[in-house]
Amino acid sequence: MQPDLEDLRITPRELENLTGLDISDTFMGRVYRPSLFHHRSRLLSFVLTEILTFGLILIFCLPISLVLARGIGHLSGDASSTFWFLVTTLGLSVAIALCWNAFMWYKGKSLKVLAHLLDEVDQHNEIIQAVDIIDQLGSVRNSTVELIDRPDVLNALNATRETLLCGLMTEKILRKNKRLIARRYELFANIETNIARLQYLQVNSQANEYGQLFNEALRIGRSVQREMERLNTD
Amino acid sequence: MKHFAVLITLLRDRKKFLTEIRQNVKVERKITSLLIASSAFFAVYGAIIGASSSWQQVISSAIKLPALYLITLLICLPTLYFFDILFGSKLTFSQYAALILTTVSVISVLLFSFAPVTLFFLISIHEYNFFLLFNVAIFTITGLVGVKMFYEGMRSVTATEDRLQLVNADLTSAPIGDFLPSDAISKAVSRSADGDLDDGLQKTRTRLLQLWLVLYAMVGCQLGWTLRPFFGAPNETFNLFRSLEGNFYGQVWRSLLTLLGVQ
Numbered sequence: 001m002q003p004d005l006e007d008l009r010i011t012p013r014e015l016e017n018l019t020g021l022d023i024s025d026t027f028m029g030r031v032y033r034p035s036l037f038h039h040r041s042r043l044l045s046f047v048l049t050e051i052l053t054f055g056l057i058l059i060f061c062l063p064i065s066l067v068l069a070r071g072i073g074h075l076s077g078d079a080s081s082t083f084w085f086l087v088t089t090l091g092l093s094v095a096i097a098l099c100w101n102a103f104m105w106y107k108g109k110s111l112k113v114l115a116h117l118l119d120e121v122d123q124h125n126e127i128i129q130a131v132d133i134i135d136q137l138g139s140v141r142n143s144t145v146e147l148i149d150r151p152d153v154l155n156a157l158n159a160t161r162e163t164l165l166c167g168l169m170t171e172k173i174l175r176k177n178k179r180l181i182a183r184r185y186e187l188f189a190n191i192e193t194n195i196a197r198l199q200y201l202q203v204n205s206q207a208n209e210y211g212q213l214f215n216e217a218l219r220i221g222r223s224v225q226r227e228m229e230r231l232n233t234d
Numbered sequence: 235m236k237h238f239a240v241l242i243t244l245l246r247d248r249k250k251f252l253t254e255i256r257q258n259v260k261v262e263r264k265i266t267s268l269l270i271a272s273s274a275f276f277a278v279y280g281a282i283i284g285a286s287s288s289w290q291q292v293i294s295s296a297i298k299l300p301a302l303y304l305i306t307l308l309i310c311l312p313t314l315y316f317f318d319i320l321f322g323s324k325l326t327f328s329q330y331a332a333l334i335l336t337t338v339s340v341i342s343v344l345l346f347s348f349a350p351v352t353l354f355f356l357i358s359i360h361e362y363n364f365f366l367l368f369n370v371a372i373f374t375i376t377g378l379v380g381v382k383m384f385y386e387g388m389r390s391v392t393a394t395e396d397r398l399q400l401v402n403a404d405l406t407s408a409p410i411g412d413f414l415p416s417d418a419i420s421k422a423v424s425r426s427a428d429g430d431l432d433d434g435l436q437k438t439r440t441r442l443l444q445l446w447l448v449l450y451a452m453v454g455c456q457l458g459w460t461l462r463p464f465f466g467a468p469n470e471t472f473n474l475f476r477s478l479e480g481n482f483y484g485q486v487w488r489s490l491l492t493l494l495g496v497q
Binding site: 022064 | 236237260262263269270273277297298300301302304305308457460461475
């Protein structure tokens with residue numbers, strides 16, 4: 001890839017710095033990206049993650065329940081009690097898995113804007129990839145493929161990149177200060193009170209300043225008068 | 235897959251991996267990936283040892299073996315964490331979890347590497363006691379290697395952490411306004427070069443680590459005994475568990491005696 005094109009890419013590391021979250025194809029932070037349902041490969045990754053998480057939950061739940069059930073004395077060793085134990089543990093694991101998914105869905109609601117921005121970033125990177133392919137085709141001898149107005153395309157991509165970066169930074173600031181922003185009406189009331197106080201202080205300080213200047217002028221005048229008297233008597 | 239890529243990064247450059255954990259770089263993702271990768275490897279080995287009995291034992295052991303290592307870790311982790319922060323550690327709970335998971339992952343990879351050998355012995359030898367003792371030996375070897383790596387890793391992480399803390403303390407205690415705080419810098423440099431640390435604290439934490447490893451082994455053996463059967467005795471129907479009697483060490487001794495023909 002040509003260096004000027006490479007600079008226009010938004011790398012995963014840049015994304016992590018800008019958003020403060022661990023971003024991947026399927027995840028933003030700990031939450032699923034909504035766009036993964038539109039791509040088959042990402043959907044496969046999602047299904048695999050769900051299966052693995054359920055497996056992990058089962059690995060933790062089953063033996064702990066086994067030890068607890070035996071300790072309490074609910075497990076007697078015959079087939080029916082074992083069967084009910086297995087059914088209960090499986091149900092518990094499914095419940096925990098559903099809770100985990102519900103938690104992620106709830107967290108994901110506040111990250112909708114970020115999800116949209118990340119999809120835009122993916123599209124931007126895809127366009128850069130397409131431009132790179134055209135560049136490579138164009139570099140082949142006797143090739144008729146040519147990117148018309150390459151500087152214009154690069155300018156447009158640069159502008160898009162800057163906009164996306166600004167968008168991501170703004171989103172992060174808004175997300176981190178969500179609670180403060182929710183209290184904005186309270187903040188405005190505070191600001192009004194503070195402005196009134198500042199104006200009072202300013203008036204006071206102006207008055208003090210005037211007083212000081214007046215005193216200074218008086219002192220200068222007196223010292224000038226003293227000097228004049230001294231010169232007159234000499 | 236991404237999770238196994240993290241494990242391969244660990245195996246290729248353990249020092250860099252541990253440094254990243256100490257610097258709190260993507261610790262959560264490391265924990266998730268190591269959990270999944272190590273569970274997968276343990277499950278495969280568990281399935282192989284369960285295959286000495288019935289298909290239900292295969293599934294049962296595939297779930298029980300990862301659970302054994304991971305639940306022991308879960309039980310013993312708070313002890314290590316609280317005792318270590320009492321003696322001056324600045325690492326977080328997630329960092330401790332990640333450090334111990336690196337050991338468990340290394341053990342899982344070592345077990346997985348023994349899988350073809352175990353499979354071979356499973357197919358060629360139909361002697362339950364030999365298979366049992368053979369696997370006990372494998373678990374012991376992999377456990378010792380993993381523990382040794384954990385011990386070295388923890389010591390290097392805590393020693394670096396202590397050294398950095400002392401260097402920072404030296405530099406911040408330099409008088410403000412000195413253009414060349416040469417005393418502070420030379421003191422810091424000599425500390426980092428010679429490793430002249432607070433020996434008492436380091437020794438205490440090393441002793442703590444050793445005791446914790448003994449605790450981990452004891453909890454692990456007891457949990458293993460409680461969760462048995464992993465192998466499934468021959469000519470017996472599938473049991474999800476056996477009654478709580480005897481102990482792990484007695485059984486190993488009895489198997490050894492049976493194998494030697496004494497009993």
